[in-house]
Amino acid sequence: MATTPAASPQDHPADAFLSGATSPAGGTSTNPSAGSVTGAGSFRHAAGPYFGSYGGRWMPESLIAALDELEETFEKAKVDPEFLAQIADLNKNYSGRPSLLTEAKRFSAHAGGARIFLKREDLNHTGSHKINNVLGQALLAKRMGKTRVIAETGAGQHGVASATAAALLGLECVVYMGAEDCRRQALNVARMQLLGATVVPVTNGSQTLKDAINEALRDWVANVDSTHYLLGTAAGAHPFPAMVRFFHEVIGEEARGQILEQTGRLPDAVCACIGGGSNAIGIFHGFLDDASVRLYGFEAGGDGVETGRHAATITLGRPGVLHGARSYLMQDEDGQTVESHSISAGLDYPGVGPEHAYLADIGRVSYEPITDAEAMEAFQLLCRTEGIIPAIESAHALAGAIKVGQRLTADQADPAETIIVVNLSGRGDKDVETAAAWFDLIDAETAAEAVAEAVIRAADTAADAASNSAPNAAEANQWNGK
Amino acid sequence: MSVDPTLNGSSTNGSSTNGSSTNGLSTEGSGTEGSGTASKSAAAIDRAKAQGRAALICYIPAGYPDVQTTIDAGIALARNGADLIEIGIPYSDPVMDGAVIQAATTEAIANGFRVSSIFDIVAGITAATDAAVLVMTYWNPVLRLGVDEFSRRLAAAGGAGLITPDLIPEEASQWLEASQKYGLDRVFLVAPSSTPERLARTVEASRGFVYAVSIMGVTGTRTAVSSTAESLVVNTRAAGAARVCVGLGVSNAEQVREIAGYADGVIVGTALVAALRDGGVPALAELTTDLSSGLRPAGTEAH
Numbered sequence: 210m211a212t213t214p215a216a217s218p219q220d221h222p223a224d225a226f227l228s229g230a231t232s233p234a235g236g237t238s239t240n241p242s243a244g245s246v247t248g249a250g251s252f253r254h255a256a257g258p259y260f261g262s263y264g265g266r267w268m269p270e271s272l273i274a275a276l277d278e279l280e281e282t283f284e285k286a287k288v289d290p291e292f293l294a295q296i297a298d299l300n301k302n303y304s305g306r307p308s309l310l311t312e313a314k315r316f317s318a319h320a321g322g323a324r325i326f327l328k329r330e331d332l333n334h335t336g337s338h339k340i341n342n343v344l345g346q347a348l349l350a351k352r353m354g355k356t357r358v359i360a361e362t363g364a365g366q367h368g369v370a371s372a373t374a375a376a377l378l379g380l381e382c383v384v385y386m387g388a389e390d391c392r393r394q395a396l397n398v399a400r401m402q403l404l405g406a407t408v409v410p411v412t413n414g415s416q417t418l419k420d421a422i423n424e425a426l427r428d429w430v431a432n433v434d435s436t437h438y439l440l441g442t443a444a445g446a447h448p449f450p451a452m453v454r455f456f457h458e459v460i461g462e463e464a465r466g467q468i469l470e471q472t473g474r475l476p477d478a479v480c481a482c483i484g485g486g487s488n489a490i491g492i493f494h495g496f497l498d499d500a501s502v503r504l505y506g507f508e509a510g511g512d513g514v515e516t517g518r519h520a521a522t523i524t525l526g527r528p529g530v531l532h533g534a535r536s537y538l539m540q541d542e543d544g545q546t547v548e549s550h551s552i553s554a555g556l557d558y559p560g561v562g563p564e565h566a567y568l569a570d571i572g573r574v575s576y577e578p579i580t581d582a583e584a585m586e587a588f589q590l591l592c593r594t595e596g597i598i599p600a601i602e603s604a605h606a607l608a609g610a611i612k613v614g615q616r617l618t619a620d621q622a623d624p625a626e627t628i629i630v631v632n633l634s635g636r637g638d639k640d641v642e643t644a645a646a647w648f649d650l651i652d653a654e655t656a657a658e659a660v661a662e663a664v665i666r667a668a669d670t671a672a673d674a675a676s677n678s679a680p681n682a683a684e685a686n687q688w689n690g691k
Numbered sequence: 692m693s694v695d696p697t698l699n700g701s702s703t704n705g706s707s708t709n710g711s712s713t714n715g716l717s718t719e720g721s722g723t724e725g726s727g728t729a730s731k732s733a734a735a736i737d738r739a740k741a742q743g744r745a746a747l748i749c750y751i752p753a754g755y756p757d758v759q760t761t762i763d764a765g766i767a768l769a770r771n772g773a774d775l776i777e778i779g780i781p782y783s784d785p786v787m788d789g790a791v792i793q794a795a796t797t798e799a800i801a802n803g804f805r806v807s808s809i810f811d812i813v814a815g816i817t818a819a820t821d822a823a824v825l826v827m828t829y830w831n832p833v834l835r836l837g838v839d840e841f842s843r844r845l846a847a848a849g850g851a852g853l854i855t856p857d858l859i860p861e862e863a864s865q866w867l868e869a870s871q872k873y874g875l876d877r878v879f880l881v882a883p884s885s886t887p888e889r890l891a892r893t894v895e896a897s898r899g900f901v902y903a904v905s906i907m908g909v910t911g912t913r914t915a916v917s918s919t920a921e922s923l924v925v926n927t928r929a930a931g932a933a934r935v936c937v938g939l940g941v942s943n944a945e946q947v948r949e950i951a952g953y954a955d956g957v958i959v960g961t962a963l964v965a966a967l968r969d970g971g972v973p974a975l976a977e978l979t980t981d982l983s984s985g986l987r988p989a990g991t992e993a994h
């Protein structure tokens with residue numbers, strides 16, 4: 210494991226880079242296999258464990274051997290043509306890649322008239338970008354001879370994707386999900402069960418995503434011989450941030466090629482939402498070395514950053530260590546993690562991936578908060594102008610694109626000269642209930658009842674279909690200390 | 692047997708340059724000692740050793756249910772057989788802890804526990820007893836206060852050092868420096884999964900003793916001590932450790948006896964927290980007395 214951070218945040222190499230200097234002093238590049246701009250002076254393919262002063266391995270010793278094994282397996286796999294061919298095949302013939310790049314022509318009017326292009330990760334199998342990462346990691350799990358994968362999930366998207374990959378590759382799957390989130394996302398619980406996974410409600414702590422990660426880590430410590438922890442975002446201990454990014458780089462590579470093909474030039478800006486940061490780092494990566502492309506990450510502003518009820522980790526957090534990495538962190542004066550709040554379960558996380566912390570410090574990416582209300586307005590706009598129901602997470606990127614579009618076109622004669630790519634990280638099927646309640650289309654209680662009924666029916670079906678789910682559940686409860 | 696001098700010597704510490712191998716009260720490893728202050732943890736373990744037994748190391752969480760109870764409980768531990776006391780800082784994301792300790796630390800935080808009170812607790816216990824008092828903490832609370840500031844105040848309170856369950860030597864440069872400066876013990880963990888290279892590195896970075904986790908898992912009581920614990924102790928000694936203590940899952944005198952047969956110290960946590968929860972300080976004291984009865988190898992009980 211390397212020991213020296215590549216560059217100090219004070220250097221602001223991006224400033225020099227963006228103003229035309231040729232040599233950004235970013236992360237080091239070690240990946241010879243992919244990408245157009247590699248080598249010294251590139252921001253791309255930063256290998257970890259450190260991104261500036263962020264990243265690392267703040268982990269119990271018990272797990273270090275497993276992290277070493279994972280790192281070794283990943284480093285070999287990513288230069289192994291057979292592995293890369295397997296990924297390419299699954300991306301194409303299972304997930305449905307490349308995902309489309311769709312121009313949102315009517316939505317554009319709300320973004321100052323800038324041309325808006327949506328990178329359609331919502332069209333992937335399972336409905337979000339999450340599938341890119343789980344297929345890669347599940348293949349690595351098999352390479353390591355592991356028979357079982359565990360995952361955390363907030364909204365259930367990563368849990369569903371993990372259950373899907375496990376079913377596809379014949380792995381046992383246990384998903385930890387905060388009890389509060391299980392209730393809020395009952396249909397996704399049923400989906401995971403239908404796919405043969407065991408869902409373990411986590412009742413300790415705040416009963417949300419961060420506690421689900423804690424519980425998954427406890428499981429991993431106890432079962433590391435047989436089990437791979439399929440972390441769902443570009444956070445956590447090395448090699449997770451660089452590895453999860455690697456599996457999502459396809460988003461940015463495709464988007465860059467598609468925008469060049471459709472418009473003949475690079476975009477002025479790329480927008481993405483930030484939970485842990487995986488969809489964002491995946492699309493940003495394609496453009497990191499394109500000095501003319503401004504990159505924007507939109508964090509969940511919840512009720513508003515001034516209310517304290519938000520998940521704007523980079524905007525308001527301070528550096529600390531959580532879940533294995535040093536990064537920005539929502540924490541109190543004592544270093545206790547502060548609970549985050551967002552209408553979007555997928556952004557409701559008090560930490561953020563370390564590469565984003567670095568990119569924020571050096572100024573290569575701008576991070577801004579978007580409130581629940583702004584996100585929901587953009588959500589509705591996209592539904593009505595383009596006939597696309599976005600995930601509420603992705604609606605944060607859309608709301609950000611509206612602001613960026615208005616800003617960039619403000620003093621422009623022809624606003625259509627401005628081109629913005631938005632990562633539409635997922636579709637909104639899972640969010641219909643939340644959105645319907647937000648817009649008073651149905652009253653929340655009726656909706657909850659309807660969902661609960663549907664779930665009971667789905668769970669019955671799942672139990673009948675998967676005779677092995679009962680022993681798994683019992684075991685899972687035991688691991689969960691119940 | 693816990694006191695075989697051939698196993699406890701520093702024969703593998705070939706790189707020692709500061710004479711620490713002649714002195715039982717210095718670092719575990721060889722190359723990192725700088726402070727003149729002797730290790731309080733090592734001294735406590737060696738006092739037990741001189742009595743022909745392993746040391747008893749008892750864990751309780753700070754502020755559970757309040758700060759004064761923790762001080763009273765710490766004093767009770769020392770008076771009923773604990774040689775070293777480990778006070779845990781309640782933390783929002785305790786990934787190495789099982790249900791019992793999680794419940795206690797969650798309650799402590801809900802009751803308003805503040806990290807700065809750890810220094811009052813340590814001072815309160817060290818003022819009243821001879822036990823070495825260590826603080827067990829996840830790393831972020833230390834980072835937040837500042838590693839140097841935390842170390843300075845811990846040393847001023849009479850604390851022996853830190854046990855750091857989510858800090859590995861590779862990430863510990865600030866802590867190596869501060870612990871050196873203030874003469875504090877660095878208790879890193881080794882696990883059954885640790886490779887020989889990692890054992891060597893961790894032993895080298897440690898001061899006071901090395902914490903061997905008996906099983907792959909989190910804190911909580913277990914019905915049996917796994918056989919991996921003994922081989923881990925052997926391997927950790929082979930990597931150069933002078934003192935190796937075993938914890939995780941130890942809950943009764945019988946298990947203490949088994950581990951005392953091959954380790955320098957036995958660490959008990961969850962069982963004590965459950966006793967404190969169910970019967971307060973009196974129950975804690977009673978269990979400690981009972982646990983300490985297991986410290987001598989069978990047939991050598993003395994009073």
Ligand SMILES: Cc1ncc(COP(=O)(O)O)c(C=O)c1O
Pocket residue numbers: 337338363364365366367441442443482483484485486487488489554555556600602603634635636
């Ligand atoms: C559709 C969608 N977008 C974004 C996210 C946020 O995660 P990340 O920041 O890792 O992309 C999630 C997480 O669940 C999601 O489901």
